[in-house]
Amino acid sequence: MDQATIARRLLGLRADRAITQEELSRALGFNDRQTLSTIENGKRPITPSELVSAARFFGVSVDYFTDPFELAGEGAFSWRENNGDVGGLQEFQKRAGRWIATYRHLGRLRGVTVNSALIRVDLTAKSSYEAAAEQGEAVGRALKLGDTPASKLVTALEEQLDTLVLLVDTLEGISGAACQLGPMNIVIVNRNESAGRRAFDLAHELFHLVTWQFMPPPHVDSGNQQASRGRRIEQLADNFAAGLLMPRALVDAFVAAHPAPKEENNLPQWLRMGASRFQVSALAFKWRMTDLKVISKAAAARVDDRHLRMADSSPKPALFSRKFLEMIGWGIDEGAISVRRAAEVVDVSVDGLADLFSDHGLQAPFDL
Numbered sequence: 001m002d003q004a005t006i007a008r009r010l011l012g013l014r015a016d017r018a019i020t021q022e023e024l025s026r027a028l029g030f031n032d033r034q035t036l037s038t039i040e041n042g043k044r045p046i047t048p049s050e051l052v053s054a055a056r057f058f059g060v061s062v063d064y065f066t067d068p069f070e071l072a073g074e075g076a077f078s079w080r081e082n083n084g085d086v087g088g089l090q091e092f093q094k095r096a097g098r099w100i101a102t103y104r105h106l107g108r109l110r111g112v113t114v115n116s117a118l119i120r121v122d123l124t125a126k127s128s129y130e131a132a133a134e135q136g137e138a139v140g141r142a143l144k145l146g147d148t149p150a151s152k153l154v155t156a157l158e159e160q161l162d163t164l165v166l167l168v169d170t171l172e173g174i175s176g177a178a179c180q181l182g183p184m185n186i187v188i189v190n191r192n193e194s195a196g197r198r199a200f201d202l203a204h205e206l207f208h209l210v211t212w213q214f215m216p217p218p219h220v221d222s223g224n225q226q227a228s229r230g231r232r233i234e235q236l237a238d239n240f241a242a243g244l245l246m247p248r249a250l251v252d253a254f255v256a257a258h259p260a261p262k263e264e265n266n267l268p269q270w271l272r273m274g275a276s277r278f279q280v281s282a283l284a285f286k287w288r289m290t291d292l293k294v295i296s297k298a299a300a301a302r303v304d305d306r307h308l309r310m311a312d313s314s315p316k317p318a319l320f321s322r323k324f325l326e327m328i329g330w331g332i333d334e335g336a337i338s339v340r341r342a343a344e345v346v347d348v349s350v351d352g353l354a355d356l357f358s359d360h361g362l363q364a365p366f367d368l
Contacts (some may be wrong), residue, residue: 070099136243
């Protein structure tokens with residue numbers, strides 16, 4: 001582990017625990033806080049004995065400062081939950097941190113960029129919902145997502161924006177997360193949701209990444225947020241996602257070929273057909289049609305959402321991503337990470353790790 005990362009983790013932990021430089025300096029046996037300041041600023045390396053003393057003072061292992069496969073307080077997460085308070089989120093975030101830290105560390109050793117090339121959009125919390133949808137459409141055009149944006153969004157994020165997408169088994173009630181780790185951007189999506197929900201969640205989290213500088217999202221995004229600003233940002237994210245996945249021009253072409261039925265009894269079937277066309281949920285398609293005034297708000301409100309449920313015949317996607325497993329495979333091949341440590345990082349057995357490679361059409365870089 002490089003000294004810069006150790007210094008950053010030391011400073012972060014001290015700030016998190018509200019410990020002053022004077023207090024930590026005394027614990028490390030320094031005559032004044034200037035020595036600690038030079039360590040935290042990266043101007044002086046910390047010695048092994050000083051690092052042991054710091055770990056003892058904070059009640060953590062030395063690995064907290066030196067393990068490249070842990071985030072150790074680095075990174076900012078914004079989780080999207082659907083069903084109220086979610087227990088165990090802190091522990092799950094630590095697991096997610098190991099996935100992200102491992103990818104970052106191996107990427108640095110491999111000499112490939114882990115710095116995302118994200119588009120920035122000109123939106124603030126005061127922007128209109130229409131402006132958010134228009135920005136979503138603009139991002140879709142910039143990424144050349146084609147006639148069915150949902151089908152190409154993962155590939156576009158990974159290949160054009162160098163953004164890591166991880167499809168995982170999240171906690172119940174968590175649909176996904178956006179994460180920023182310095183210049184590295186990550187989206188985590190619950191792979192157990194329907195394909196339409198996954199696409200919308202991915203587009204929603206992309207909004208947070210491209211607006212993070214001006215609208216940092218809360219640690220937990222909730223549809224039940226009471227704070228007006230937090231709720232408005234979530235609605236902006238939803239409108240951005242709707243515009244990105246269902247651009248007006250493509251919607252107009254669909255409606256021209258398949259006009260909305262005049263009889264409201266036929267509306268659910270039409271909404272399900274449109275949702276299938278755009279590979280989104282029928283509920284998301286309904287509200288996009290309302291926003292574009294294809295159907296009235298009154299008609300939309302009379303639709304029983306239970307009639308919008310759609311069977312999802314698509315297979316559950318493989319865990320993590322091919323891009324992530326390729327990085328793990330390189331690390332094993334080069335001896336940068338052991339097979340057993342790699343299995344521990346992704347919470348599977350060694351046999352399970354081999355299966356993960358197979359699920360992504362990759363040859364496992366080790367013999368069982």
